[in-house]
Each structure stands twice: as structure tokens, then as C-alpha cells.
Amino acid sequence: MLRRGHKSKLWNSRVPVLAISLAFMLVLVILFLVLHNDSDGEKPSLAYEVSEQKWSSFDSLVKLHPTREFRNGTDLIWQVPESPKGVMFLAHGCNGRSINFWDKSPECPNCIGLPEERLLVLHGLAQGFAVITISSARTCWSFGKEVLVVKDILEWWIGRRKLEKLPLVALGASSGGYFVSVLATAVKFNSIVIMIAEGMFEEMDVKEDYPPTLFVHMPKDLYRQQKIDEYVEVLKGKGIDVGVVECMEFPLSPNTLADRIPGLDLTLSRSLFEIFQGKGFVDQNGYMRKDGRRIKWEKAVEEKKTLSLDKRLVPHIQEELNLAFASHEMTSIHSDQIFKWFESHMG
Numbered sequence: 071m072l073r074r075g076h077k078s079k080l081w082n083s084r085v086p087v088l089a090i091s092l093a094f095m096l097v098l099v100i101l102f103l104v105l106h107n108d109s110d111g112e113k114p115s116l117a118y119e120v121s122e123q124k125w126s127s128f129d130s131l132v133k134l135h136p137t138r139e140f141r142n143g144t145d146l147i148w149q150v151p152e153s154p155k156g157v158m159f160l161a162h163g164c165n166g167r168s169i170n171f172w173d174k175s176p177e178c179p180n181c182i183g184l185p186e187e188r189l190l191v192l193h194g195l196a197q198g199f200a201v202i203t204i205s206s207a208r209t210c211w212s213f214g215k216e217v218l219v220v221k222d223i224l225e226w227w228i229g230r231r232k233l234e235k236l237p238l239v240a241l242g243a244s245s246g247g248y249f250v251s252v253l254a255t256a257v258k259f260n261s262i263v264i265m266i267a268e269g270m271f272e273e274m275d276v277k278e279d280y281p282p283t284l285f286v287h288m289p290k291d292l293y294r295q296q297k298i299d300e301y302v303e304v305l306k307g308k309g310i311d312v313g314v315v316e317c318m319e320f321p322l323s324p325n326t327l328a329d330r331i332p333g334l335d336l337t338l339s340r341s342l343f344e345i346f347q348g349k350g351f352v353d354q355n356g357y358m359r360k361d362g363r364r365i366k367w368e369k370a371v372e373e374k375k376t377l378s379l380d381k382r383l384v385p386h387i388q389e390e391l392n393l394a395f396a397s398h399e400m401t402s403i404h405s406d407q408i409f410k411w412f413e414s415h416m417g
């Protein structure tokens with residue numbers, strides 16, 4: 071038997087101290103969680119957001135059944151949800167096409183469904199937007215006649231689907247971002263999102279009725295960061311509503327690729343991560359050391375004879391590696407903030 075007397079005395083004297091320190095720790099934990107949630111997409115919650123987003127997140131909410139059409143020398147792919155509450159035009163970057171936004175399906179056998187593009191479409195449809203994607207005539211968008219062509223296509227399509235009473239918004243990334251910034255002078259948008267681009271604000275005359283503009287950018291891209299800072303002030307000076315969302319790098323985990331790419335299973339995701347670690351493409355914390363375009367990751371995978379990689383997944387993996395490095399890539403990570411921007415400027 072233990073000497074109960076001694077033990078209970080010790081216990082008695084320690085209970086308050088223990089309780090107080092436990093309560094203190096609890097308060098700290100709660101504070102931490104609250105602050106974490108409130109930061110709303112800024113750096114601390116990023117890892118959380120990325121790990122929450124899976125390629126299949128929308129499976130129970132929306133199914134992709136797009137329609138592909140050809141008009142004015144280009145193709146458009148679109149889908150209208152039941153009782154749409156708005157229309158969203160998405161513009162790809164250089165080398166992009168409308169087929170990148172939609173999964174391969176019986177309706178679109180040529181579709182590619184890049185991970186970030188498809189998630190933007192799914193978010194849009196889940197939020198009740200009719201989504202339309204159009205391909206640029208050439209590798210990148212141009213800012214002369216092509217602006218009128220896209221305006222024509224949009225107006226024709228909106229008229230035919232009888233959506234002209236609904237709010238119209240646009241999101242463009244990179245070349246598509248410059249394009250949307252110009253298109254907004256020809257087409258009346260309720261608001262726009264310019265992603266990884268500073269826009270053409272030096273080349274055009276921006277009027278007071280220019281739409282509310284959200285810049286979604288990657289501060290690692292210093293040149294654009296500086297330009298955006300500059301243009302934010304210019305637009306604000308004209309009384310235009312402006313917002314900024316910064317996208318930071320995030321660490322890859324063995325699961326990241328499987329989480330974000332349809333058709334890439336967990337085993338392959340883990341093997342690829344191991345190769346990236348072995349080759350030093352990622353540091354000890356999983357962060358990409360360079361942009362995905364600047365490392366020979368495909369060659370490293372080929373050298374691994376035991377692994378067979380479906381070539382069709384290469385652009386998808388490439389996109390996620392670029393995104394994790396966060397210098398210049400299409401991103402759906404901040405969709406919550408993007409759609410909050412659209413929602414708050416629908417009137």
C-alpha cells in the first residue's frame with residue numbers, strides 16, 4: 071500500500087495549479103483556433119485550406135455535363151446549373167484552352183480537366199453560376215479584335231440561354247487576366263478577378279464605372295507584386311472597389327497529388343513524393359525548391375523503372391508543382407475568397 075496520507079496531500083496542493091494551467095492551455099488553444107479561422111486564407115490557414123480541398127470535394131454537389139460549341143473561329147464550353155443566379159466567364163493563360171477546365175467525359179472526349187481549372191468550374195457551378203469558357207484564337211490572348219470576338223460570343227450565348235438579367239462576372243489568369251482587364255472596358259461585368267497578372271491598366275483609360283476588381287496573385291513574383299500595388303492605388307483613386315488575395319507557397323505532402331488530381335492514386339502520389347524528396351526537388355519540409363517548370367521531374371520519374379506514369383497526367387502534376395512553389399500558376403485554393411468577392415458585388 072502506498073502512503074495515502076502523503077499522496078493525497080500532494081494531490082490536494084497540486085489540483086488548483088493543475089486546473090489553472092489546464093484552463094490556461096485551453097484558452098490558448100481556443101485563441102489559436104479562432105485566430106487561425108479568422109485569418110481567412112492568409113498564410114497561417116493555407117496549409118489547412120489546401121489539405122481540405124480534394125479533387126472529389128464536389129462529387130455530391132455537382133456533376134459536369136458541359137456542352138461544346140464552335141463560333142467565331144474558336145470553341146466555347148459551358149454548363150448552366152439549375153436556376154442559375156449569375157454567369158461566370160473564365161479565361162485561361164497562354165497555352166491554355168477551354169478543354170483544360172472540364173473533365174474528360176462523353177460530352178467532351180477531348181477535355182483535359184486540369185486540377186485548378188476544373189475546381190474553379192466546380193466551385194462556380196456549386197455556387198449557382200452558369201460557367202462559360204472560351205479558347206483564345208492563338209497561344210495567348212490578344213487585345214484588339216479578339217476582345218470584340220469574345221464580347222460577341224458572350225452576348226450571343228447569354229442571349230440564347232436567356233441569362234441576360236443575371237449578374238455577369240469574369241476571372242482570368244495570366245494572359246487571361248490581362249485579357250479580362252481589357253474586356254471589362256467593353257463588356258459590363260458586375261465584378262472581375264485578375265489572377266497572377268497585374269492587368270493592362272497602363273495601356274487603357276479606366277473610367278469610374280470600371281467593375282470591382284480582385285487581384286489574386288503570388289507575391290513571390292516580385293515584378294507583378296509591385297505593379298499590382300501600384301494599380302491598386304490607381305483604381306482606388308478612381309473610387310473603384312479593389313481587393314487583393316495573396317497566394318503563398320505550401321509544402322507538398324505524400325498525399326497532395328492524389329488529393330488534387332483525379333485519376334492519380336495514393337500509391338503513385340507517395341512514390342512521386344519520394345522521388346522528389348530523393349532528388350532534392352523538395353526540401354525537408356516538403357516545400358518546392360524551384361518552380362515545377364525548372365526541374366527535370368519527368369526525367370527523374372522515367373529513371374525510376376519500377377514506376378509507370380500515364381503521360382496524360384504530366385500537365386496535371388506540373389500544375390500542382392508550380393502551384394506549390396507559388397510563383398505563377400492558375401489556382402483554385404482561394405476560391406472561397408474569389409466567390410465571396412463575386413457574391414458581394416452582385417447587385
Ligand SMILES: *[C@@H]1O[C@H](CO)[C@@H](O)[C@H](O)[C@H]1NC(C)=O
Nearest residue numbers: 141142215218219220222223
Ligand atoms: C462572330 O460571328 C457572328 C456570326 O457568324 C458574326 O455576326 C459576328 O460579326 C462575329 N463577330 C466578330 C467580332 O467577328
